[in-house]
Amino acid sequence: VVLLFKSDPDDTRGWTAELARRLPGVEVRTWPDVGDPADIEFCVGWAFPPGSLRGFPNLKGLQSLGAGVDHVFRDPDLPEALPIARIVDPYMTEDMTQWVMLNVLRFHKQDPDYRRLQAEGRWDELPPPSWRDRRVGVMGLGELGGHALERLRYFGYKLAGWSRTKKRIDRVETFAGEEGLRPFLARTDILVVLLPLTPETEDLLNRERLSRLPKGAFVINAGRGRLLVDEDLIAMLDSGHLGGAALDVFRQEPLAADHAFWKHPKVVITPHVSALTRAETAVPQIVENYRRALAGEPLLHPVDRRRRY
Amino acid sequence: VVLLFKSDPDDTRGWTAELARRLPGVEVRTWPDVGDPADIEFCVGWAFPPGSLRGFPNLKGLQSLGAGVDHVFRDPDLPEALPIARIVDPYMTEDMTQWVMLNVLRFHKQDPDYRRLQAEGRWDELPPPSWRDRRVGVMGLGELGGHALERLRYFGYKLAGWSRTKKRIDRVETFAGEEGLRPFLARTDILVVLLPLTPETEDLLNRERLSRLPKGAFVINAGRGRLLVDEDLIAMLDSGHLGGAALDVFRQEPLAADHAFWKHPKVVITPHVSALTRAETAVPQIVENYRRALAGEPLLHPVDRRRRY
Numbered sequence: 001v002v003l004l005f006k007s008d009p010d011d012t013r014g015w016t017a018e019l020a021r022r023l024p025g026v027e028v029r030t031w032p033d034v035g036d037p038a039d040i041e042f043c044v045g046w047a048f049p050p051g052s053l054r055g056f057p058n059l060k061g062l063q064s065l066g067a068g069v070d071h072v073f074r075d076p077d078l079p080e081a082l083p084i085a086r087i088v089d090p091y092m093t094e095d096m097t098q099w100v101m102l103n104v105l106r107f108h109k110q111d112p113d114y115r116r117l118q119a120e121g122r123w124d125e126l127p128p129p130s131w132r133d134r135r136v137g138v139m140g141l142g143e144l145g146g147h148a149l150e151r152l153r154y155f156g157y158k159l160a161g162w163s164r165t166k167k168r169i170d171r172v173e174t175f176a177g178e179e180g181l182r183p184f185l186a187r188t189d190i191l192v193v194l195l196p197l198t199p200e201t202e203d204l205l206n207r208e209r210l211s212r213l214p215k216g217a218f219v220i221n222a223g224r225g226r227l228l229v230d231e232d233l234i235a236m237l238d239s240g241h242l243g244g245a246a247l248d249v250f251r252q253e254p255l256a257a258d259h260a261f262w263k264h265p266k267v268v269i270t271p272h273v274s275a276l277t278r279a280e281t282a283v284p285q286i287v288e289n290y291r292r293a294l295a296g297e298p299l300l301h302p303v304d305r306r307r308r309y
Numbered sequence: 310v311v312l313l314f315k316s317d318p319d320d321t322r323g324w325t326a327e328l329a330r331r332l333p334g335v336e337v338r339t340w341p342d343v344g345d346p347a348d349i350e351f352c353v354g355w356a357f358p359p360g361s362l363r364g365f366p367n368l369k370g371l372q373s374l375g376a377g378v379d380h381v382f383r384d385p386d387l388p389e390a391l392p393i394a395r396i397v398d399p400y401m402t403e404d405m406t407q408w409v410m411l412n413v414l415r416f417h418k419q420d421p422d423y424r425r426l427q428a429e430g431r432w433d434e435l436p437p438p439s440w441r442d443r444r445v446g447v448m449g450l451g452e453l454g455g456h457a458l459e460r461l462r463y464f465g466y467k468l469a470g471w472s473r474t475k476k477r478i479d480r481v482e483t484f485a486g487e488e489g490l491r492p493f494l495a496r497t498d499i500l501v502v503l504l505p506l507t508p509e510t511e512d513l514l515n516r517e518r519l520s521r522l523p524k525g526a527f528v529i530n531a532g533r534g535r536l537l538v539d540e541d542l543i544a545m546l547d548s549g550h551l552g553g554a555a556l557d558v559f560r561q562e563p564l565a566a567d568h569a570f571w572k573h574p575k576v577v578i579t580p581h582v583s584a585l586t587r588a589e590t591a592v593p594q595i596v597e598n599y600r601r602a603l604a605g606e607p608l609l610h611p612v613d614r615r616r617r618y
Contacts, residue, residue, distance in 0.1 A: 109579075
């Protein structure tokens, strides 16, 4: 049996070594060195080119390397019955929560203003917002959003969450669906976006919706770039309605050199590094899913094809 | 009876209003409008000028408005038997922990590097340190240091603490005294300084001690400026031994316009705003201490004159 791996060329070696170590007797091939397509029984990775999976007649499962699987559904020829799993890696979840906390605290503590004052050599004390009154809202209440909210709770903020279907979370005001969006946004000073990208969530944060946030609100996006309409975000930052944005994901990655985000004084950019999936912590569930796929059992962390996440 | 209040002119009104509201029948005067010095029985505030307290013959207690009381001991004429209390305000403690967390996450997540890369328009992924391996060390294990360590524990870091006398804290490696300083510093990637300023801690972080930190370590100071030797910190940053510093407190405040910290690319400055003492949360313990001082009872959060904190 053969497992085919595909990821960024940078970090392929660590992954394939770890997979080979934990799957003795299994041949691990690395994209694009596929060999005979009929050999491939399990695929692990990121953004297989459209049409490629259809070409493996004996493929029994696809393991996405990330929490998001929108890259999988870009393939119009995705084999219909192929079981698909995503990664739920506790290392990666904590890593994401730390990126979220950095950016919530950055905006809560007025850090961009203090960086600007330092650059100007000015010792000015700004009126400080109270952590007791700070309203933080998280969109997406799955593994990542749920974990971020758990951590945010220790900080004493007023918390809310929004998801497609209603969820109950202790000490978090929850909203759901289209009708919950307006009241959720209207009470959110710091918005954390951790939604999956699906046909329903694409362009969700457009001008109309961003304008529902209170004046001076901040937007933090570590979900996917296509959740947010770039021009609308920039317009709302420029008009002064929004106070700032921290972005880790973009409609096109790497972000184009001439994109307005790069030099925008209210935009904080990280290059899709908010949370890393680590071979050492993620490989055990991949190994288990490999076993399950070959045995025809349901995968761990399966993807719902209808919902696309 | 008369209570005398002194603070920054900016925020005097909120405090005196809150004190008057909670102490009906007590006259609240505001520095420098002292009136008859014999009227003053209780002082609340910050940095009464040296010699001034000695001039109040009926003074029964002094309540410092901050967690630190080094400003009190700058007065060589401090009345010898005067009971002194400091504030332990849960609002302020949480505020400080949030400032500490912002800066620990800033350095842990390589944010200064990513800010520089954004300014250069460069999409570069840096090799990310793991939160599992990150060694954070806190100096000062009182109210503030203990609270910060409690919060840091959720983030999965390897934690250590240093204090004058040995303390035990769950899941934190503790060090004490001069002999504990070297091993504590040698294992600390991110150093958080929350010590009180006393004759023993002044200039504690000099070149010799900073050089014990591992190469690339970060220093976060929200204790007092005089804990740290400015020139030595700058030398260690310039030599590349230290990776960065986040400073909220300075030897002279406001920080002099020509101080090298302002423009140093590895120094992050906030103007002594890490944590705020709020009238609404702090006044109840001041009211209680007022009552105790007049009744001759021991104060809440008393200051040890020998230790000077």
